Amino acid sequence: MTDIQNNTKEIMIVHDDPGIETRIAILENGRLEELYTERTRSATGVGNIYKGRVTNVESAIQAAFIEYGGAQRGFLHVTDLHPRYFPGKETSERVGKKIPKHNRPPIQKCLKRGDEVLVQVLKEGIGTKGPTLTSYLSIPGRLSVMMPFMDKVGVSRKIEDESDRKKMRKILDTLNLPDGFGFILRTAGLGKTKIDVKRDIAYLIRLWKLIEKRIDNVGAPCQLYNESDLLVRTIRDILRPSIDVIVVDSESSYERITSFLKIAAPRSSRKIIQYRDASPIFHAFDIEKQIDEIHCREVDLPSGGRLVIDQTEALVAIDVNSGKSRGAKNSEANAVNTNLEAADAICRHLRLRDLGGIVINDLIDMGQSSNRRKVEKRFQENLERDRARSTVLPISRFGLMEMTRQRIRPSVLDSHYAACSQCDGRGNVKTTEEVAADATRHCGWLLHHENVRRVELTCSASVGTFLLSNKRGELDAYEQRSKKRIVVRISEELAKDRLIYYAYDARGADIELETLVASKPLSIAALIKADNSYVADEENSEEKTGRRRSRRRGKKNLPLAEAASISAGADLQEELDSLDKVKPEVKQGKKQQLRKGVKKEETPADSAMRVFQFARSIGKSSKEVLEQCKQEGFAVRNHMSTMTSEIITKLKEGFEELVEKKKPRRRRRRKNNRTKKSSDAVATTTTTETAPVDTNKTATENKEVKKKSKKSRSRYTSNRSRKKANAADAKETVETKVEVVEPKKKARKTLYGGRRRSVTTDEVQASRDSRA
CATH class of the missing domain: 3.30.420.60 (eRF1 domain 2)
Structure with a gap:
């Protein structure tokens, strides 16, 4: 061979x-x-002709459903309805020139329930969809196609050469064709003689006469014409x-x-x-190995790239990957090379796998438009040899090529494969944790029924182990709440995501799960009513016991930290700022007007409290407290988080250290400018009780200090007018020195910090010295 x-x-x-x-x-x-x-x-029914009956007419989709004898009802759209079914005078159509949709009457005026109509299967059904039907009948021959109830003749569109088309049309014009029939000369008739075409047409006319006899003698639904088997059709x-x-x-x-x-x-x-x-x-002939490639999801390309083909109900997605392709000089050349090989492989596998409908090809991005046109041309060349009609759109900006291909018969996936019983055709199964969680919730739902006293769950080994270990607490909680039992049984035969439930009543009799009615969803009104009744019962119990229920007035209960953490960004900042604002207490004389029975708000102690409460107690903002927590390494998330007493104590110590660091330091005086005696005089003035001062001695010392360091002191003294030291004003001189040591803060309007910055006298003098 x-x-x-x-x-x-x-x-x-x-x-x-x-x-x-x-x-x-x-x-x-x-x-x-x-x-x-x-x-x-499982022979295909495409091409078969039936006498069907209309079962339903849907004006919303402009289609009718036809009972023709198949397993599912056929779908007949208004665009596939022949004009002879239109109301009024019967009209005919020319071959290849269909009446457009907007010129057709509504289908509800053409067909009614119970009407008989001649239809032909156009496309096989997919899944739950029935086959597509048409009332434009066509009977193919070896060289030509006969179309009853049509007019004129034509030539196949696949023959593009104008000279060949004229020759073939000339042959049809010379033939004596019967009225009421249209004929199309196929590509196989190219180069054939007039005698060959005439013999083929005569065979089709004899075949139609046999069909006409069956139309008159049989009722609907009934098959009139059976298309040949695969061997003859091929x-x-x-x-x-x-x-x-x-x-x-x-x-x-x-x-x-x-x-x-x-x-x-x-x-x-x-x-x-x-x-x-x-x-x-x-x-x-080494064909079986090549057939195995058709059933694979991935297809290798000659240069090292690969295709990934995924078929869904809506479309076919094909992804092109460069893979190990590295033979080109640069990335652009490599992308073009891989895409050209992918174009050949994609068109080939579309034919081999019988893929139809919408096809999306995700190609490798190419920078140059000329390269994109080259790939598009390669697609067109490969699709010319395909019997199915196809339409290709240019490559989009995202590197996608969209195309459609006529679906002639079911694909290889639909005809050779069945949906997986384990995953229902998804290709994935739930994880053990998810299956166990579903089982736990469903057991809880079964237990809430009054007639159910015991629930048995049969599951796989992995799910059962997870339930009895990780979900044991939840199962026990359901049992304690309902005072009923849950039994878990393990079966090695069950798949991981399969669960079997059994319910039993108080006598141990089996309960059919289908009879258990789902509870109606709760309404807000019912919840409010239940909550009010609960509050009333509590009040009645308090009256009986003599205890008075404490009622909270003013602020409502604060939400939990988890609920408050939902807000983020600017909303969280606004919430922090609003909580940090403390309303000033309005005093009316010595007494405050307080409501009777309401205690004053006590300062929170060092016990556990929330962040914003602690911030308010120490006069800080929540944001500052959170930043301090972050520096200390405490796991505090937001202003609603609760802090322990240990964290509060450490935070207080941290804030006290910050306050000490921010206090202004006293400037060191130079030894040449101040004597020990003058410093002693300053220290003496800081005491509460002033000691008796020897005015003559103090004045003499001041004169000596003034003479020795006149130049140095002038840089540190202020512009205040100095009085001469004598016995009368010695005390005033000492007080002036105290003001220099502990200067008062003055507000400066313009000096580095703006209007609101407070500047000390030392800083002013220091800036002057730097200028000098």
Whole structure:
């Protein structure tokens, strides 16, 4: 078989297991390019024609649902409704020129419930969606397609050469075609003679006459025409001149293909070979390995990059990754190289996997627009050989290429895979912690029913271990609150996320869980009523016991720290500032007007208190207290957090140290400027009782000091006028020195700090000295 692969470009491999499965592969230079699979039990219904009955008309979506004999009702949109069903005079349409939607009457005026309509399956249903139907009937042949109730003829859009289109249209114009039928010449008819086309059209007309007889004789719903099986459809629709050899492993398939080609293409020179070796034909041509790649989520690219293909119900997402691709000179060249390889691989896998609908390709970002156009052109070239119609949009600014592809049949994922029974098709299961939490909550819900006395839970080993260890406290709390039992049983056969519940009544009889009615959601009015009744019961109990209930007036209960921490940013700052503001006490004489029975607010002691309370007691803001806590390394989060007595004591000591540090230091006097005797005189004045002063001695000492340090003292003395020292004013001289030692603070309007900054006399003199 390797000789056949080497000598031919394209070959068709047919593996037919009669009554079970048929697989057809098309190889190009040994590489799998197209794959078609059909099982007898799940044969597609696309192309079948039915006589159906209208079951429902939905004006909101302008569609009707048709009962045609399938498992699900078909969907017929107003755009797929033939004009012969329009009210009034019957009208026809030209081939290839559909009436636009805005010119069509509403579907509720065209169809009514119970009406019979001829429909054809256009697309298979996906999941819960039924198949898409159309009333534009078409019966394909080898070279042409016949469309009943249509007018005129046409040529396939895939033939773009204008000269070829004119030749094919000329052949159709010379034929004597019946009225009321439209014909389209297919790409397979290119280069065929007039006799070949006439023979094909005659076969289709005979087939339609048989369908017409069934329309008149059978009722709805009923099948009128059954499309050929995969083997005949592939030979009829896909067989192209470039395929030279057909290899078949079944004798019955060999005879069917030979007889069909004698009728449809008698002049065909293709070789039909029957495969007789013992090994499977797909293994002999190395096709099985390539089929395995179709079922993988990731696809490797030749240069080291890779594709990640994810199919969802809404769209198909394909991510392009550079991976190990490092052969290019720079990042731009590497991105272009990888994207070009990805374009070939994406278009190939769209065909092999039968992916349709919306496709989003996340390409590697490219800086140059010319490179983006190059990648877009490569996509267009690869999609030309695809039978399904597709539309490609330019690459967006985010590097995404959006495209749509016609969905002809179910994808490989839908036809070969079923949803996982463990994860329900999500691909993920809940963690052990989440399953255990759900089980705990559900057991609590079951216990709140009055007739339930015991609940048994069967779960996996991992979940059961977690419940009996980490969730033991919650289960015990439910049991104590309800005075009922919860039993946990472990089963090795259950999956991790599977739980089975059993409920029993007081007699031990089993209770069906479906009969347990969910409780109605509580209303705010019911909660308020319950709260009022609770308060009234407390008051009645206090009256009986003789105790008076303490009622709090004024401020409401403060919220917990966790609730207050929700506010953040500017809101938290505003809340801190508002709590720090202390209203001044209004005094009326010696007595304050206080309400009777209300005690004065006591200063909080060093016991545990909240941050804002402590800040208020020491005359600080909450923000300053929080900053001090942060410096001390205390774990205090916000102004509502509670602090212990130890933290409060340490904070007080810290604030006292800060106060001591901020106190102004006394300036040291130079020894040359002051004598011991003068300092003694100053110290003497600071006492409460003034000692008797020898005026003559003091005056003499002052004169000597003034003579010795006249220049040095002049820099530190103020501008006040000095009086001569004598016996009468000796005491005044000493008092003046005291004012110099402990200067009063004066407000300066303009000196570095602005109007509000208080500056000492020493600072003023120091600034003058620096200028000098």
